[in-house]
Every structure is written in C-alpha cells, then in structure tokens.
Amino acid sequence: MKKHANFLRCVAAAVALGAVPALAETPADTLLMARNIDAISTFDPAQIGEVVTNEMIQNICDSLVSIDPEDEASVVPAMAKDWTVSDDGLKITFNLVEGATFPSGNPVTAKDVVWSMQRVLKLGFGNAATLTEYGFSEETAETDFVALDDYTFEMNLSRPYPIALILQAVASNRVANVLDSEFLKGEEVDGDYANKYLTTNSACVGPFALRQWNAGEVVILEANENYYGPAPKLKRIIIRHVAEAQAQRLLLEQGDIDVARDLGAEDLRDLKENPDLEVVSTPLHQLYYMGFDSAKPEFADDRVRLAFKYLVDYDALADTVMAFLGVPRASVVPLGALGALDEEEGQPFSLDLDKAKELLTEAGYGDGFSARLFVGTLPYVAPIAQHVQENAAKVGIDLQIEQMANAQLFSAFRGRDFDTIMLSWQTSVPHAHGMLSRHAVNPDNSDEAGLTMFPTWRASWYNEDFNKRVDEALFEKDEAKQIEMYKQLQLDHMMHGPFAYMFQLLDTAVLGSSVTTWKWNAFRVYYADIEKG
Amino acid sequence: MSASDLAGSAASNQSAPSIRWGRVAREVLRTVASVLVTILGLLALTFFIGRLLPLDPVLAILGDDASQEAYDRMVVQLGLDKPLWQQFLTYVVNSLQFDFGTSLTSGKPVTEDILRVFPATLELATVAMILGTGLGIPLGVIAAANRDTWIDQVVRVLSLIGYSAPIFWLGLLGLTVFYAGLGWVGGPGRIDILYQYDLTPRTGLYLIDSALAGRWDIFADVFSRIVLPASILAYGAMAYISRMTRSFMLEQFSQEYIVAARAKGASRTQMIWSHAFPNIAVQLVTVVALSYAFLLEGAVLTETVFAWPGFGRYLTTALLRADMNAVLGCTLVVGLIFITLNLLCDIFYRAFDPRTR
Numbered sequence A: 001m002k003k004h005a006n007f008l009r010c011v012a013a014a015v016a017l018g019a020v021p022a023l024a025e026t027p028a029d030t031l032l033m034a035r036n037i038d039a040i041s042t043f044d045p046a047q048i049g050e051v052v053t054n055e056m057i058q059n060i061c062d063s064l065v066s067i068d069p070e071d072e073a074s075v076v077p078a079m080a081k082d083w084t085v086s087d088d089g090l091k092i093t094f095n096l097v098e099g100a101t102f103p104s105g106n107p108v109t110a111k112d113v114v115w116s117m118q119r120v121l122k123l124g125f126g127n128a129a130t131l132t133e134y135g136f137s138e139e140t141a142e143t144d145f146v147a148l149d150d151y152t153f154e155m156n157l158s159r160p161y162p163i164a165l166i167l168q169a170v171a172s173n174r175v176a177n178v179l180d181s182e183f184l185k186g187e188e189v190d191g192d193y194a195n196k197y198l199t200t201n202s203a204c205v206g207p208f209a210l211r212q213w214n215a216g217e218v219v220i221l222e223a224n225e226n227y228y229g230p231a232p233k234l235k236r237i238i239i240r241h242v243a244e245a246q247a248q249r250l251l252l253e254q255g256d257i258d259v260a261r262d263l264g265a266e267d268l269r270d271l272k273e274n275p276d277l278e279v280v281s282t283p284l285h286q287l288y289y290m291g292f293d294s295a296k297p298e299f300a301d302d303r304v305r306l307a308f309k310y311l312v313d314y315d316a317l318a319d320t321v322m323a324f325l326g327v328p329r330a331s332v333v334p335l336g337a338l339g340a341l342d343e344e345e346g347q348p349f350s351l352d353l354d355k356a357k358e359l360l361t362e363a364g365y366g367d368g369f370s371a372r373l374f375v376g377t378l379p380y381v382a383p384i385a386q387h388v389q390e391n392a393a394k395v396g397i398d399l400q401i402e403q404m405a406n407a408q409l410f411s412a413f414r415g416r417d418f419d420t421i422m423l424s425w426q427t428s429v430p431h432a433h434g435m436l437s438r439h440a441v442n443p444d445n446s447d448e449a450g451l452t453m454f455p456t457w458r459a460s461w462y463n464e465d466f467n468k469r470v471d472e473a474l475f476e477k478d479e480a481k482q483i484e485m486y487k488q489l490q491l492d493h494m495m496h497g498p499f500a501y502m503f504q505l506l507d508t509a510v511l512g513s514s515v516t517t518w519k520w521n522a523f524r525v526y527y528a529d530i531e532k533g
Numbered sequence B: 001m002s003a004s005d006l007a008g009s010a011a012s013n014q015s016a017p018s019i020r021w022g023r024v025a026r027e028v029l030r031t032v033a034s035v036l037v038t039i040l041g042l043l044a045l046t047f048f049i050g051r052l053l054p055l056d057p058v059l060a061i062l063g064d065d066a067s068q069e070a071y072d073r074m075v076v077q078l079g080l081d082k083p084l085w086q087q088f089l090t091y092v093v094n095s096l097q098f099d100f101g102t103s104l105t106s107g108k109p110v111t112e113d114i115l116r117v118f119p120a121t122l123e124l125a126t127v128a129m130i131l132g133t134g135l136g137i138p139l140g141v142i143a144a145a146n147r148d149t150w151i152d153q154v155v156r157v158l159s160l161i162g163y164s165a166p167i168f169w170l171g172l173l174g175l176t177v178f179y180a181g182l183g184w185v186g187g188p189g190r191i192d193i194l195y196q197y198d199l200t201p202r203t204g205l206y207l208i209d210s211a212l213a214g215r216w217d218i219f220a221d222v223f224s225r226i227v228l229p230a231s232i233l234a235y236g237a238m239a240y241i242s243r244m245t246r247s248f249m250l251e252q253f254s255q256e257y258i259v260a261a262r263a264k265g266a267s268r269t270q271m272i273w274s275h276a277f278p279n280i281a282v283q284l285v286t287v288v289a290l291s292y293a294f295l296l297e298g299a300v301l302t303e304t305v306f307a308w309p310g311f312g313r314y315l316t317t318a319l320l321r322a323d324m325n326a327v328l329g330c331t332l333v334v335g336l337i338f339i340t341l342n343l344l345c346d347i348f349y350r351a352f353d354p355r356t357r
Helices: A002-018 A051-060 A110-123 A128-132 A163-172 A181-185 A195-200 A245-253 A265-272 A302-308 A314-319 A353-362 A381-394 A406-414 A432-439 A464-474 A479-496 B003-052 B057-062 B068-077 B084-096 B110-145 B150-164 B167-181 B206-212 B216-253 B256-263 B268-296 B300-305 B311-320 B324-352
Strands: A030-035 A065-068 A071-077 A080-085 A091-096 A145-149 A152-156 A208-214 A218-223 A236-241 A278-292 A326-328 A370-375 A398-403 A420-426 A499-511 A515-517
Touching: A030 A245, A051 A208, A051 A218, A065 A163, A071 A080, A071 A163, A091 A110, A091 A163, A110 A128, A110 A145, A110 A152, A110 A181, A245 A265, A245 B167, A265 A278, A265 A499, A278 A302, A278 A432, A302 A353, A302 A479, A302 A499, A314 A326, A314 A381, A314 A499, A353 A381, A370 A381, A370 A406, A381 A398, A381 A420, A406 A420, A406 B057, A420 A432, A432 A464, A432 A479, A464 A479, B003 B084, B003 B324, B057 B068, B084 B324, B110 B150, B110 B206, B110 B216, B110 B268, B110 B300, B110 B311, B110 B324, B150 B216, B167 B216, B167 B300, B206 B216, B216 B268, B216 B300, B256 B268, B268 B324, B300 B311, B311 B324
Parallel strands: A030 A236, A370 A398, A370 A420
Antiparallel strands: A065 A071, A080 A091, A091 A152, A145 A152, A208 A218, A218 A236, A278 A420, A278 A499, A326 A499
8 A cells, every 4th residue: 555655646746847837928019819720721812712811911911992990881091092083983093102111122012003913813713703793804904903103003994883892892802912023023933923932921011921820830920010001019919720619718718818719609608707808799791591502493492492591590599509609690781781681671580380381382392302401510500500400300301411521512512512501601892792793693504604603603593683683783873772772682682592591600709808909890800909908 | 310411401501591681682572562562552542532532622722712714724733634544643753752742721842741740749649659658568467467356447447438538528628627727737739839939940849859959948838738638648548558468468377388487486576577578578569559650640639629730630631621632641641650660560570579480
C-alpha cells in the first residue's frame, strides 16, 4: 500500500510541475478572434467567395466606395472621394483620393482601378457575376472601365441602372477593390493577372494589411501605418482557427480570446446570461431556403412547392436550433433591403399540416410521393431537415435525407441533380433586386444555356412574367412605385416561386469584456473601428 | 565421417559468406520491388478513388456562382479534359517527385503544406506514443502476471474506458476540467499565438525548437498545451497496447519453457522479465508500430477539439473542400508511413526472430 501511496505522490508532483496557468487577458493593442477559417482558400478579391474571407478583404483592400458604417443602405466615399452621374444615367465619373500609396510605394491611380475591375471580368470567377449582372462584360471591359487621367475613373453603363444599386454592389462585393497593377503585372504567371500571387498575398491599400495566413491555423492582419484614411484603433487583428464551438467558448470564458464567432444556439443562450460577455447580432442579407427541382413532375406544380411552406414550425425552430442564428422569413427579399415586405407580410406561413395536405390533394398528390433531400454540414441543417422530414411524412411525403459536404451539395444543385435541397443564398446589395435578379429571373431554362449562376436555372424554374416584371421594377424611376412593384413581386413569388424560404440568417458574435466597440452590419465588419478598453 | 566429407564441408564453409551475400542482395531487391509495387498500387488507388468521389474540384476553385464558360475553362486548365490514363501518368510522374500540385485550400504547394502540418502531428503522436507505450506495456504485463485478481480487473476497466470513450467527449471534458476549471494546462492551440512568431521553426517540433532556442517560457507554454491532447491520445493507445501485452504474456505463461524455468526455481520477476517478456518483444513492436502509424495519420477529432493544426485536420478539411491535390498527397503520405513502419517491423523481425530468417 505504501508503494502505491508513493506512486500517487509522484503523479501529483508531476502534475503540479506541469501546471501552467492560462493567460488571463489578451494584449491591449491586439484583437484575438476565434473563428472557423477553414473556408478561406484565397485572398484574391476577384476570386473570394466565402463570407469569412470577404470580411477580411474588405478591411485589407479598399474599394472605390464603401458601405456606410452607420447606415448599411448608404454608400460613402473610399478610394473615390466623390462621383458624378451623367444626365442620361449611363456614366459615373469618380474622382479618386490623391496621395494614397500602395505598400510597394506606387501611387494609387485610376489605371489601377481599371486594371482591378477588368481583371474580375477576365478571370471569370463567381464574383464576375456582380458585374455581368449589370451589363458589363469581358468583351466590353476596355470601354466599360476607363481611366480619364491619374485620378479620374469612368464607369460606362449599358443601361440606366439605378446608380445607388451599382454603387452598393461595388461597395460590398469584391469587384472594385483597388489593386497595385504596376506591381502585380510583375507577378503574373501565364496571364493569370497575378491570381496565384494574390492567393496568399495582398497588394492594395486598406486600414489593415495581410501579414500572414496559415491555412487552418491563423490569419494575422496588421494596421497599415501609411493608411490615407483614419488610423485603425488597434495594431493587430489575429483570427485564430478554432473549429470547435465548445473550444471557442472555453477560450472566451477564460479570457484567452476577445471574440468568438461560431457559437451554436445553446452556447449563445448560456453566454447571454454571463454579465462579463456580450452577445451581438446583425441580420445578414442571406436566406436559408429549400429548393425543388421543377423539372420533376411533382415539383412542377406550384401547389406542391407551396405545401412545403406549411410543413415548417418556424417559431419553434427560431426558438431552438436557430436561436441567435436566424429569424423566420418567407419572402425572397430579406428584411432591411429596399422594397422588402415588412416582418409580418414577409412571413405569413406557419405549420399547418391540413393546409399542406389540401394543397397536395389538389395537385393530385394526396397519396404523397418520395423524394431525396440534400443538405450540407452546418450544425443547424440536420435538425431542420429532420423537422421537415417528420412533418412531410405526416402528409404522405417520404423524404430521404442525404447529408454531404458543401462542395458536393453545390455540385448537385448546379448539375440539376437533386429532388429537394436546403442551402443558403446571400446577396451583396440591400436592394430587392439583389435576390430577385437571381431567384425570380431565369433568362433561358434550356440545359444548353448552362446558366448555373441562376438558382432558378438550377431548379429548372422559368417564368417569363417574372423575368419581365423584375426588369421593369429595376428601371422604374418613381421609388414609391418601384417599392410597390417589388412588394407585389415578393407576394407572387411566395405563392409561385421555386423556393421555400425559411430563415433570414443572423451573424452573431460574443464579445469579451475587453472589447468596447464593435461595429458591423450585414455587409461589413469594420475592423478599423474596433476598440478595446 | 570420411576425409572427403570433411573436405566438402570445409569447401561449403568457405563459400558460405558469398552465398549469404547473394541471399541478402536478393532479399533487398525483393523488398525494394515489393515496396515499389505497393507504392504504385497506392498511387493508382488514391488517384482512382479521387476521381470516383462525387466532389467537384473545379467548383471548389471557382465558387458556386461561376459561369459555365469559366467552369469549362478551368476544366481545361486543370487538365481534367484529358484522357484518364494521361492524367494518371502525369500524376504518377509528379508524385514520384513529391510534386502534388497546389492545394486549393491554402494556395500553397501541397508538399509545403504537408511539411508544415506534419510536424504538429508527429510531435503530438510521439508524445502520445511515449506515454501510451510507457504505461501500456507495464500495465499489460502486470495484468497478465496478476491474472483474474483485482489488479487485472482494474486494468481491464481502465482499458475498456480507453477503448470506448469517444475521444471528442474526452477532449472537451479534459479541457473543461484541466484548462477551464483547474487551470493546470494550456488551452486549445499548439502554442500561444503571441509566442508563435518569436519561435523560428527548425524541426517544426515546437518542444524541440523552443528548447534549442533556450526559450523555456515558450517550452512551458507548448508543454502545457500538448500534455492534454497527448494524454487523451495516449489513453487510447495505452488501452490497446496493454490488452495486447496481457494476451501475449498469458500465451507465454502457458508455454513449457516457463514451466521448466519455474521448476528450476526461477523467481517470479525473473520468469516475467527475463524469460517471458523478451519473447513477446517482437510481437509488441508490431502492435506499437501500428498504433504509432494510426496516430501519425492524424487524430482528426483530437486535432479539431484542440485546434491543433495537424495532418489529420488538414486531410479532412481538404476532403470536405474537394481539394483533391491535397487529398491525394496526404493519402500517399499515410500510405508511405504504413509502408515504412511495416518495413521497419520486417527488418526488426528478421534481426530478432530467428524463425523468419
């Protein structure tokens, strides 16, 4: 027995020697943020498609204009100090700030803006759609974007699109982030417009500069001391990869990080009660929805798609799995966008199995049918899918859930190889057109057209009337009338559209007591304004 | 024995060394050939599995929103439009030069990524293996020597827990108790982020790098962070090793030579450590090597819970992101680890087990 006691004493001593107290606080000039950064695959503004990297690049590379931190529906100057619009509404002339320099020492000129915007079109990544949607194209890029002199840049439109919408798209997307063309031309490989170089480097002007990115480990941003705008409040932003929400929570509670970004509903509910921490949310212009393949006979009928909207207990989900993560929304246009239906009008559905059954019977599917339901891997996806599956079973629909990696999910959706599918769609403009242009418009439904950037095309859903009305609404000059047109479009889309929208997603973060200012909206997190006390 | 017999025997003795060298050369050649065939098989397997997986590397690069024209252009750029045999040939030639292409998820060459993430896993797995083997073997021997006593039962229960407790749960429990509750160990992550850039990686093994740099503050931080994940991994390895050791030892105890040794008056300690244990050493090497290989593959769940930027997480992320270059590169590395460890085991067997010669 004595031998055992000695052994235990040895173990206790070893443990005591190994014990190192955790750090109690983070440095005052550095923000330490825990986030799942697995999605980052590039820092090239023309290629970035992920929410995480988009947030960072907006703080690394200034665009022509920026979304107003105080009002997400407004645009404020950035690299362009002001702009004028021609009488015919086809030309925007931007005057650039003078004296801004890239890290290489090159001055920022209109030629850099031209090169940066043209390369978006020429590279043809997903972001190019932001420009092609408004009539810009690879073929016309040389005349679409013109440098009049070093500090005057001209954008030529093919149609008199609403200028506010164009500016919003430019501000919140990654199509006009001004890159150092002179320097990057030297980094080109096989005419790639320095895409390879920009994957892991930055060559632009912003409040912060990318110092380091180790995939799956960390991103370090450092304040740009030569920034032409107001100096950032903090010296460094460190975004540490912590995939597991529980680990993020522990780090935050221990004071080892300042901000946690990926906590689940349960953790958020607990942390809300913690007086040392603050849970903050902002609605995104992103909708979580269910899509149906209208090429399949059962889903070609409006009433079947409509029936699915009565199979969801929106409020119950909002209080549980979606708490802090989403609010019920059935309209195709998110709250906060110009022309959006209000909260009540935008969500008239509730769980009603009788109504669903009635619609199915009217459509000739009273005996139900079976279909596959493809879903991704986000934590709240499986519970929502199971919820819909259970209710669908009650009205005779047998849904077989197949969970898959996002890459596989997107592939199935784009390839029109699905029955039903759940995923989200984000628009980059606080304007009804942002969603309607993709979720109500389908220019050509043929397989050959391959219009994969239109979810409507992916869902094989085509409606000439919607195509026409969305276009008419866009060019309506009377704003009151335009808003009315958008509202009617939403109501009609709710009844006849290809998708069942369930939630408008929220971005939720938990701040440690050290963070005194945190500024964000649906389109940006303003790192330069973050303050610590 | 006649004079001619003696002469013949002498002659054969003289030629014996050259015969042995020939045999060794043949053995080496056979081994090299078998390794090459295995590697080629592995390359073929990884390549074709990669092509069969319903993942789209083009979408992974371009994003969900890309146009069909951009998609088609990228297919050509990646060489995915070429015949399969041609793609395979390119893959084999490149792989043999350790060129797995660029990772879509990091934008860097896969080889560079592997060299960055592998030391993290190597360090974790090695510490875990030292702990797991150091505890597992003695526990297994003690359990066998005290068969069906309370000691044996305790070891059995400990092993069963080690086998069956989900590592994810153990990790979170460990963090809650030892990091958040008691503050005995460091939090998730391999090193405090504020230290990371003070340390110049030489070997990539932070314990060694910090010691070489004489930065004992960093060493303490790294140690405080590795101790928990390594212990949790070690627990699983210990459970397996102790159960195997116990069963090997029990097999030896039933052998006649042990009975003979006891009859000759050998002490219990002598019988266990001098007679039985050396005879299980060779088998144990295989068990330990296999456990090590599994740990080197990367303990995905442990690495996820502990935000450990290791090989397992890298491979899993690559797979989920359809980063086929990285997946193929990593799979090949895992294969090579197994081949190397198997080869080492073989050599060890030949050296220490006369029956295999």
